[in-house]
Amino acid sequence: xxxxxxxxxxxxxxxxxxxxxxxxxxxxxxxxxxxxxxxxxxxxxxxxxxxxxxxxxxxxxxxxxxxxxxxxxxxxxxxxxxxxxxxxxxxxxxxxxxxxxxxxxxxxxxxxxxxxxxxxxxxxxxxxxxxxxxxxxxxxxxxxxxxxxxxxxxxxxxxxxxxxxxxxxxxxxxxxxxx
Amino acid sequence: xxxxxxxxxxxxxxxxxxxxxxxxxxxxxxxxxxxxxxxxxxxxxxxxxxxxxxxxxxxxxxxxxxxxxxxxxxxxxxxxxxxxxxxxxxxxxxxxxxxxxxxxxxxxxxxxxxxxxxxxxxxxxxxxxxxxxxxxxxxxxxxxxxxxxxxxxxxxxxxxxxxxxxxxxxxxxxxxxxxxxxxxxxxxxxxxxxxxxxxxxxxxxxxxxxxxxxxxxxxxxxxxxxxxxxxxxxxxxxxxxxxxxxxxxxxxxxxxxxxxxxxxxxxxxxxxxxxxxxxxxxxxxxxxxxxxxxxxxxxxxxxxxxxxxxxxxxxxxxxxxxxxxxxxxxxxxxxxxxxxxxxxxxxxxxxxxxxxxxxxxxxxxxxxxxxx
Numbered sequence: 001x002x003x004x005x006x007x008x009x010x011x012x013x014x015x016x017x018x019x020x021x022x023x024x025x026x027x028x029x030x031x032x033x034x035x036x037x038x039x040x041x042x043x044x045x046x047x048x049x050x051x052x053x054x055x056x057x058x059x060x061x062x063x064x065x066x067x068x069x070x071x072x073x074x075x076x077x078x079x080x081x082x083x084x085x086x087x088x089x090x091x092x093x094x095x096x097x098x099x100x101x102x103x104x105x106x107x108x109x110x111x112x113x114x115x116x117x118x119x120x121x122x123x124x125x126x127x128x129x130x131x132x133x134x135x136x137x138x139x140x141x142x143x144x145x146x147x148x149x150x151x152x153x154x155x156x157x158x159x160x161x162x163x164x165x166x167x168x169x170x171x172x173x174x175x176x177x178x179x
Numbered sequence: 180x181x182x183x184x185x186x187x188x189x190x191x192x193x194x195x196x197x198x199x200x201x202x203x204x205x206x207x208x209x210x211x212x213x214x215x216x217x218x219x220x221x222x223x224x225x226x227x228x229x230x231x232x233x234x235x236x237x238x239x240x241x242x243x244x245x246x247x248x249x250x251x252x253x254x255x256x257x258x259x260x261x262x263x264x265x266x267x268x269x270x271x272x273x274x275x276x277x278x279x280x281x282x283x284x285x286x287x288x289x290x291x292x293x294x295x296x297x298x299x300x301x302x303x304x305x306x307x308x309x310x311x312x313x314x315x316x317x318x319x320x321x322x323x324x325x326x327x328x329x330x331x332x333x334x335x336x337x338x339x340x341x342x343x344x345x346x347x348x349x350x351x352x353x354x355x356x357x358x359x360x361x362x363x364x365x366x367x368x369x370x371x372x373x374x375x376x377x378x379x380x381x382x383x384x385x386x387x388x389x390x391x392x393x394x395x396x397x398x399x400x401x402x403x404x405x406x407x408x409x410x411x412x413x414x415x416x417x418x419x420x421x422x423x424x425x426x427x428x429x430x431x432x433x434x435x436x437x438x439x440x441x442x443x444x445x446x447x448x449x450x451x452x453x454x455x456x457x458x459x460x461x462x463x464x465x466x467x468x469x470x471x472x473x474x475x476x477x478x479x480x481x482x483x484x485x486x487x488x489x490x491x492x493x494x495x496x497x498x499x500x501x502x503x504x505x506x507x508x509x510x511x512x513x514x515x516x517x518x519x520x521x522x523x524x525x526x527x528x529x530x531x532x533x534x535x536x537x538x539x540x541x542x543x544x545x546x547x548x549x550x551x
Contacts, residue, residue, distance in 0.1 A: 053394045053395075054394055054397055054399070055397050056397065056487065056494060056496060056513060057485070057496055057498065057511070057513035059498055059509075059511040059513075061483075061500050061508070061509045062509070070483075070498065072485055072496070072498070072513070076394070076408070076410055076415075079415055079416070081416075083485070104395055104396075104397065105392075105395045105396040105397075105521060105522070106395065106396045106397025106398070106518060106521055107397075108396075108521050109222075109517055109518060109520065109521055110397075110517075110518065113517075117230070117231075130223075131222050131223060132222060132223040132226040132550060132551075133223060133226065134223070141228060141231050142230060142231055142509075146231075
């Protein structure tokens with residue numbers, strides 16, 4: 001049976017090596033400061049007490065006044081799981097957190113997805129591009145202030161028709177209509 | 180006399196509308212002659228915003244969205260989502276409902292592996308026959324699903340605490356008939372393909388991934404087991420009643436395309452064993468808790484929950500956050516199809532053009548789940 005690390009115990013174990021990294025611990029979760037994400041994750045992967053070889057999931061939640069990045073870690077050696085959270089973007093601006101790409105390659109596509117849909121910048125990610133939506137898409141859809149319908153509809157005045165097609169269309173309409 | 184052939188790299192766009200990409204997947208591939216020197220996967224052509232849509236639906240309505248993620252593994256998606264909802268809302272599931280959904284999801288695993296194997300062989304150039312063989316068997320399983328819930332692909336069969344209706348009486352003999360027919364058909368596949376020289380020479384040693392590489396890249400499921408890592412959530416973290424059934428975990432050590440194919444074929448046999456055990460252990464009773472205990476309009480307490488299952492493609496996890504209202508505040512899907520593509524570039528670089536789609540098919544992705 002897999003064992004979920006107790007938050008308080010995990011926090012205590014981390015504090016032995018990194019005294020000011022852990023901010024809070026409740027239930028099975030711990031909260032760490034965004035600036036110490038890389039150090040904590042490296043410790044969690046390499047230290048023989050933890051051995052979290054597998055980064056199960058990276059995601060983020062928009063709590064209106066701040067964003068929370070959630071990491072789910074799995075250890076195959078110890079058959080254990082842990083939940084690590086980090087608050088960033090307090091007051092909604094400058095949502096930034098260091099990337100864990102260098103620690104787990106598995107963060108690659110997942111962090112790009114979080115950036116694309118939630119708008120959190122992962123500093124140090126080598127290929128920090130949108131993944132599901134196209135570059136230039138207005139906003140980040142999973143944010144709570146993104147209205148599902150209105151915001152994804154581009155007003156007609158801002159439609160961009162390729163120039164050749166626009167010329168063709170205006171020729172068809174007898175040149176009466178501008179592009 | 181030797182002549183020096185000068186080659187120069189050429190970049191080709193593949194997809195999104197390409198018959199071999201199993202959906203709308205696009206790659207920008209650079210070749211030097213026939214050799215692949217660079218690959219850039221481009222996602223998003225089937226992005227429907229399922230996670231955002233889930234925030235506007237009730238917990239039970241979201242089930243229909245999970246069906247449409249991995250549409251060849253709907254029952255498994257339902258199961259992962261239900262485990263997360265039950266964990267979040269503290270629902271105690273009904274035993275009969277749990278057995279039924281275990282039967283459904285193991286049947287679905289067979290169907291999903293059949294599709295994976297069939298299309299992999301199709302990609303190898305064995306046009307038609309093996310694919311039709313596997314699809315024929317899958318069809319029988321889909322007929323069983325139709326008896327269970329009235330739907331074949333997008334089942335929406337599961338509900339918090341169990342399933343929405345009991346299996347009809349005629350389901351059991353029909354299921355037994357299918358289970359009796361399946362092993363010889365899988366043997367046929369083995370005879371036809373697993374010991375086939377052409378398959379050997381085309382798939383062995385192609386796109387090898389080491390266990391270390393895969394763990395680093397969060398790759399799970401048959402791909403990981405094909406490299407000899409004994410990691411199956413049904414065994415290591417038994418959800419539902421998987422601790423009450425016994426099954427083997429087929430392992431291969433090569434980590435190449437053949438190993439990934441082989442592991443899937445063997446896993447089908449294990450799934451049949453599991454279904455047979457479930458059928459013995461299932462007892463009469465309600466298939467879901469009473470409406471007073473678990474209403475359709477669930478309001479889980481404020482909090483979050485993550486539940487993961489061993490999907491036919493890897494670890495499928497749902498992360499749900501509740502604000503106490505009738506719909507999830509946040510619903511994140513840890514999609515194995517997307518994450519298993521992390522190492523696509525490493526798999527393909529250095530291989531030949533002809534092997535590209537075989538390697539790609541051996542990952543067994545589903546675009547509905549990659550893009551969500």
